[in-house]
Every structure is written in C-alpha cells, then in structure tokens.
Amino acid sequence: KAGVTQTPRYLIKTRGQQVTLSCSPISGHRSVSWYQQTPGQGLQFLFEYFSETQRNKGNFPGRFSGRQFSNSRSEMNVSTLELGDSALYLCASSLSQGPNEKLFFGSGTQLSVL
Amino acid sequence: AQKVTQAQTEISVVEKEDVTLDCVYETRDTTYYLFWYKQPPSGELVFLIRRNSFDEQNEISGRYSWNFQKSTSSFNFTITASQVVDSAVYFCALRRTQGGSEKLVFGKGTKLTVNP
Numbered sequence: 001k002a003g004v005t006q007t008p009r010y011l012i013k014t015r016g017q018q019v020t021l022s023c024s025p026i027s028g029h030r031s032v033s034w035y036q037q038t039p040g041q042g043l044q045f046l047f048e049y050f051s052e053t054q055r056n057k058g059n060f061p062g063r064f065s066g067r068q069f070s071n072s073r074s075e076m077n078v079s080t081l082e083l084g085d086s087a088l089y090l091c092a093s094s095l096s097q098g099p100n101e102k103l104f105f106g107s108g109t110q111l112s113v114l
Numbered sequence: 115a116q117k118v119t120q121a122q123t124e125i126s127v128v129e130k131e132d133v134t135l136d137c138v139y140e141t142r143d144t145t146y147y148l149f150w151y152k153q154p155p156s157g158e159l160v161f162l163i164r165r166n167s168f169d170e171q172n173e174i175s176g177r178y179s180w181n182f183q184k185s186t187s188s189f190n191f192t193i194t195a196s197q198v199v200d201s202a203v204y205f206c207a208l209r210r211t212q213g214g215s216e217k218l219v220f221g222k223g224t225k226l227t228v229n230p
Contacts, residue, residue: 042223
C-alpha cells in the first residue's frame with residue numbers, strides 16, 4: 001500500500017510569489033491535515049480537511065489556504081510568499097477525523113523562499 | 115490551552131545504552147490522547163504509540179517502552195539497548211477529544227543521536 005505522497009519534494013521561490021503543494025493520502029484515507037515545520041517554531045498545525053470540507057484551521061494568515069478534492073487528494077497554497085514561510089510542509093492522512101486516529105505523514109515539501 | 119514540553123533538545127548516547135526521552139504536557143481536559151512520533155532524516159513522521167488518558171498502563175514494544183503518569187502529566191519514552199538506527203528526532207504530541215476535530219499539538223522534539 002503506497003504511503004502519503006507529497007510533491008514536489010523541494011521548491012525554491014522568491015518573495016511575493018505564490019506556491020501550490022500537493023498531497024496524495026493513503027488509499028482509503030479521507031482526512032488530510034497539513035503542518036508547517038521550522039527550526040524555531042517546531043511543528044505547527046495549518047488545517048485539516050475531511051470529505052472536502054475544512055474541519056479545523058490553525059493560527060496562520062489568510063495567505064495560507066487549502067482544499068481537498070473528491071478523491072481525498074489535497075493541495076495547499078501560499079500566496080505572496082515571505083521569507084518566514086521557508087519551512088518543511090508536512091501532509092498527514094488518516095482514515096477518519098477522530099482524536100484517536102493515527103496520522104500517517106509524507107516526507108514533506110521543503111520550501112525555500114529567497 | 116494545550117501544551118507539550120520536551121525539555122531535552124538533544125541527547126547523544128553510545129550504542130547499547132538505555133535512553134529516556136521526557137515529555138510533559140498541559141491540558142485542562144479530562145480526556146485526551148497522547149502520541150509519540152519518530153522523524154528520521156528522510157523527513158516523514160512515523161507513528162510509534164497512542165495512549166488514551168484513561169489508560170495509565172505502561173506499554174512495552176520490543177526495545178521501546180512508555181511510562182504514562184497522569185499525576186505528573188508526563189508521558190516518557192525509553193529506548194533500551196539503543197541502536198544507531200534509533201537516531202532521529204522524537205516528538206511527543208497531545209490531542210483533545212472534545213470539540214470535534216482537533217489539531218495535534220506537538221512538543222519541539224528531542225534529537226537523539228546514537229553513536230556506534
């Protein structure tokens with residue numbers, strides 16, 4: 001069974017640009033969540049989607065958005081990139097959205113903003 | 115607010131030593147879940163264990179063991195006879211059970227280096 005797939009693995013962008021990251025969950029998983037990982041702030045929750053609906057959102061500006069498609073694949077978009085957006089963006093999937101659900105993570109997309 | 119503290123930023127041991135990673139959490143909830151994840155250099159977090167707040171039994175899985183003490187709000191992780199392959203960053207995390215879908219709150223992680 002294939003794991004969580006995130007593309008691309010690496011991205012280099014410049015300030016002011018926008019970027020779209022993609023996440024394909026494990027087959028059969030309907031919940032997808034996104035986390036930002038930086039050396040200073042650690043792992044921070046961005047948002048969670050279940051059945052194409054955003055169920056929860058972290059404390060990030062509106063420049064960060066996401067969506068989920070009917071096949072459970074998810075994308076997140078960051079507009080007007082800032083230097084501080086440089087981070088590893090991790091996607092995780094789970095069967096459902098319960099609090100006891102194990103999350104299965106992808107290897108992440110390393111975003112560098114110059 | 116939920117908070118997870120991993121006071122040990124980095125730990126370095128020699129192979130075959132035992133090592134304990136500390137995790138202290140804060141929550142006002144009476145029910146919650148605690149998790150440990152491992153992040154190897156490849157980047158993806160790997161699930162290790164889940165513990166319900168009502169279940170204070172310690173757990174052992176091979177060389178791994180977990181000590182959950184609700185009275186001290188701690189959920190410590192011990193690796194017995196460490197191996198080089200255990201080198202990774204380990205994260206403790208907390209998730210509420212109330213209020214519907216809730217985010218996973220992570221500690222800052224402990225980087226473990228096991229030297230041959």
